Amino acid sequence: MLELFTYDFMQRSLxxxxxxxxxxxIIGVFVVLRGLSFVGAGTSHAAFAGVALAYLMGWxxxxxxxxxxxxTVWITGWVEEKGRMKLDVSIGILYTTTMALAILxxxxxxxxxxxxxxxxxxxxxxxxxxxxxxxxxxxxxxxxLLLVFSKELYFIAFDxxxxxxxxxPARRIFFLLLTLVALTVVVSLKTVGAxxxxxxxxxxxxxxxxLTHSLITLTLxxxxxxxxxxxGGVLISAVWDVPSGPAIVLxxxxxxxxxxxxxxxxxxSPSPAHSH
Amino acid sequence: xPDSHEPIIRFDRASFGFPGVTALKDISLSIHAGEFxxxxxxxxxxxxxxCRAVLxxxxxxxxxxxxxxxxxxxxxxxxxxxIGYLPQKGVVDRxxxxxxxxxxxxxxxxALGLFKRPGRRDHEIAxxxxxxxxxxxxxxxxxxxxxxxxxQRVFIARALAQQPRVLLLDEPTxxxxxxxxxxxxxxxxxxHQELQLxxxxxxxxxxxxxxxxxxxxxxxxxxxxxxxxxxxxxxxILSQVYGKDLVITEKDLLIxxxxxxxx
Numbered sequence: 001m002l003e004l005f006t007y008d009f010m011q012r013s014l015x016x017x018x019x020x021x022x023x024x025x026i027i028g029v030f031v032v033l034r035g036l037s038f039v040g041a042g043t044s045h046a047a048f049a050g051v052a053l054a055y056l057m058g059w060x061x062x063x064x065x066x067x068x069x070x071x072t073v074w075i076t077g078w079v080e081e082k083g084r085m086k087l088d089v090s091i092g093i094l095y096t097t098t099m100a101l102a103i104l105x106x107x108x109x110x111x112x113x114x115x116x117x118x119x120x121x122x123x124x125x126x127x128x129x130x131x132x133x134x135x136x137x138x139x140x141x142x143x144x145l146l147l148v149f150s151k152e153l154y155f156i157a158f159d160x161x162x163x164x165x166x167x168x169p170a171r172r173i174f175f176l177l178l179t180l181v182a183l184t185v186v187v188s189l190k191t192v193g194a195x196x197x198x199x200x201x202x203x204x205x206x207x208x209x210x211l212t213h214s215l216i217t218l219t220l221x222x223x224x225x226x227x228x229x230x231x232g233g234v235l236i237s238a239v240w241d242v243p244s245g246p247a248i249v250l251x252x253x254x255x256x257x258x259x260x261x262x263x264x265x266x267x268x269s270p271s272p273a274h275s276h
Numbered sequence: 277x278p279d280s281h282e283p284i285i286r287f288d289r290a291s292f293g294f295p296g297v298t299a300l301k302d303i304s305l306s307i308h309a310g311e312f313x314x315x316x317x318x319x320x321x322x323x324x325x326x327c328r329a330v331l332x333x334x335x336x337x338x339x340x341x342x343x344x345x346x347x348x349x350x351x352x353x354x355x356x357x358x359i360g361y362l363p364q365k366g367v368v369d370r371x372x373x374x375x376x377x378x379x380x381x382x383x384x385x386x387a388l389g390l391f392k393r394p395g396r397r398d399h400e401i402a403x404x405x406x407x408x409x410x411x412x413x414x415x416x417x418x419x420x421x422x423x424x425x426x427x428q429r430v431f432i433a434r435a436l437a438q439q440p441r442v443l444l445l446d447e448p449t450x451x452x453x454x455x456x457x458x459x460x461x462x463x464x465x466x467x468h469q470e471l472q473l474x475x476x477x478x479x480x481x482x483x484x485x486x487x488x489x490x491x492x493x494x495x496x497x498x499x500x501x502x503x504x505x506x507x508x509x510x511x512x513i514l515s516q517v518y519g520k521d522l523v524i525t526e527k528d529l530l531i532x533x534x535x536x537x538x539x
Contacts, residue, residue: 033372151385151394158374158382165331165361166438167353167386209373213418218373265371 004238009125013238016127017230017248019139020191021200025226026146027184028205029219030177033157035087039076039178041198042091043185046072046098048194051119052105061119062134065189069182072098077178081171122193122245124234131190138187142180153177154215196245203252204229210256210263229255282345283308284441284474285330290339292325299325302339303499307476309441312468314485314505315478317495318518323478324364326495327446330476332356344441357387360435360473362445365424365452376422376430377415380405383437405436408471409463425456432463442474443467449481457484482509 004010031040050068054061072094079090106116118126127135146153152173155163164170181201188197208221233248240247283306292300300322307313317323328334329341332351341348344355360383383405384398406412409429414422419430428448435443445464449457465488468475479485486492492508494501496517501508 148391151382151388152390154378155382155385158372158379159363161333162361162363163382163386165333165356165359165363166383167356167389169353169390209371213373213420214375214416215373215378 004235009127010238012127012129012132013124013234013244014231016132016135016191017124017234017244018227019135020188021204021226021228021230021248022223023139023142023184023226024188024197024200025204025208025222026143026219027180028201028203028226029208029222030146030153030157031181031201032205032209033154034160034174034177036177036181037198037202038088038091038095039073039181040185040201042076042095042098043069043072043182044189044194044197045095045102047182047186047189048119049098049102049105051189051194052102052116055113055116056105056109062186062189065119065186066183068098069186070179073178073182074175077175081174118193119189120194121243122189122191122196124191124244125237127190135187135191138183142183142187145176145180149173149176192245192248196249199249199252200226200230203249203256207252207256207259210259210265213265225252225255283342284344285476286340286342287329287336288340288342290329290336290341292322292329292334292336298497300329300495301498305493305499305502307474309474310472312465312475312488312490313477313493314482314489314491315476315493315495316480316482316485317500321495321517322497323495324446327361327444327476327478330442330444331359331361353386353389357438358440359442359444360438360440362428362431362435362443362448364446365428365448365450369420371420374419375415376406376411376417376419377402379419379430380433380437383434387438401439402433402437405433406430408436408467409433423456424452425460428452428456428460429463432460432467436467436471440473442476445475445477447479448477449479449484457481461485461488 031037047065047069050064050066051061054064076087076091076094079085080087152163152168155168156170156173156177160170160174184201185197188200192200204226205222207225208218211221212218229252230248233251234244236242236251237244237247285307287303287305290303291298315323315326325334329336329348330343332343332348332355335341335349343351344358346355380402381394381398384394384402388394388398403412403415406415409432411426411429411433414426419427422430443464448464449460452460461484464475464477467473477485477489486505486509489505491503492505493499494508494513494517500517501513
């Protein structure tokens with residue numbers, strides 16, 4: 001098995017999986033706490049529509065994925081802010097609309113294009129050096145912004161109105177969070193694919209959520225779980241010759257159910273606050 | 277130098293609402309530093325709108341609102357940080373993974389501003405705030421593991437950690453048992469006296485606060501009455517606002533919503 005590590009493609013795969021696993025699991029903390037789970041799913045399908053259009057027109061796929069992803073999260077955020085519709089309804093509409101666009105763009109292509117499907121299902125083992133550099137650059141950008149604005153992001157996840165009332169520019173921070181979610185999805189498209197990136201965002205943070213009562217520890221646990229399951233999934237994929245995306249997600253899911261069994265939250269006796 | 281007799285919050289014929297809905301109309305009211313003001317009124321009387329206005333979350337559609345001598349539309353982050361706010365209970369997810377100290381530290385975030393990390397001094401301020409509400413022994417406890425009354429204390433500490441000039445409390449006793457209600461109100465009164473905080477307390481429970489506040493403000497979309505509790509809590513004023521479902525005894529007055537159904 002050790003000889004696997006000597007291959008360039010394997011090194012690139014493990015590195016990109018570790019970066020994407022770490023990035024998704026850290027942003028996932030804010031997504032889970034702020035109740036934006038569905039936004040991750042919607043954005044990934046929107047970004048995939050961008051990729052499909054790019055292949056149809058011969059444009060750069062990542063650029064269009066970013067544009068489609070950002071447009072989706074910003075429209076979603078705007079609709080929620082205006083209070084016209086619940087977030088899950090507006091994202092549900094955009095989710096299916098962008099998926100319809102993706103199917104339309106693929107249908108308009110004259111020939112079958114396997115690369116497009118690579119973005120739908122992910123192909124971590126075929127990540128190129130150039131893609132790795134883009135993943136690395138965007139990951140540093142997103143993680144840097146998460147670090148700089150972490151105290152504001154935690155606060156709006158806890159209670160956005162209380163944050164705004166105490167002097168946090170809460171609406172701008174909320175849009176920053178949505179933007180970072182869109183960028184994370186785009187970064188992860190090639191590695192895990194549009195369908196499974198949602199799981200990479202959701203599962204590690206939800207697993208960590210079972211295990212701790214502290215925000216800082218939650219973020220740390222989530223990052224460790226995210227990196228470990230992503231790297232572990234790639235290794236399983238290489239050793240047993242199974243697709244990498246499902247290997248990562250199923251490993252993370254198994255860990256999630258273990259954490260539910262071990263969770264101190266599950267075993268806690270009802271406290272007096274329970275009655276209110 | 278601002279005149280110390282200048283009000284710190286001043287509504288000047290201010291109306292608030294949304295298109296087609298007037299939540300508060302033609303309010304003129306001044307609140308001075310160090311006052312303990314209770315805001316009362318029936319459901320839908322505009323109490324929460326008043327609260328949102330003072331927080332600078334809602335600008336008047338007519339008239340003016342000045343907070344710390346600033347038009348409310350121009351309220352900057354550091355102004356907002358001077359108002360410590362306790363929202364209505366029930367907004368917090370019981371399982372939200374946050375410790376008591378992490379919750380109180382959030383009170384420092386607005387005051388610190390963007391790009392600055394909380395330091396040792398902020399940590400000390402948060403611990404002092406916890407000591408003020410007698411919760412410093414629970415700093416690492418999960419917020420969700422506390423009782424309702426303890427959670428309210430922690431949220432009051434979070435507001436205090438902002439080092440505010442005004443404490444704005446939106447129905448702080450709702451959903452608590454009677455003993456805890458008294459404890460929370462006593463704590464608020466104690467903080468008002470010890471820290472010379474201006475307190476604006478919005479409540480349904482007139483009996484609980486009537487002997488503790490300097491002034492009562494009675495709302496019913498308009499400012500129905502404002503003055504000392506004795507001036508506001510007159511049977512004719514109250515029956516106009518609350519209708520007939522009101523029983524006044526010699527010692528206490530009780531608002532009984534379903535009085536007629538039982539008698």
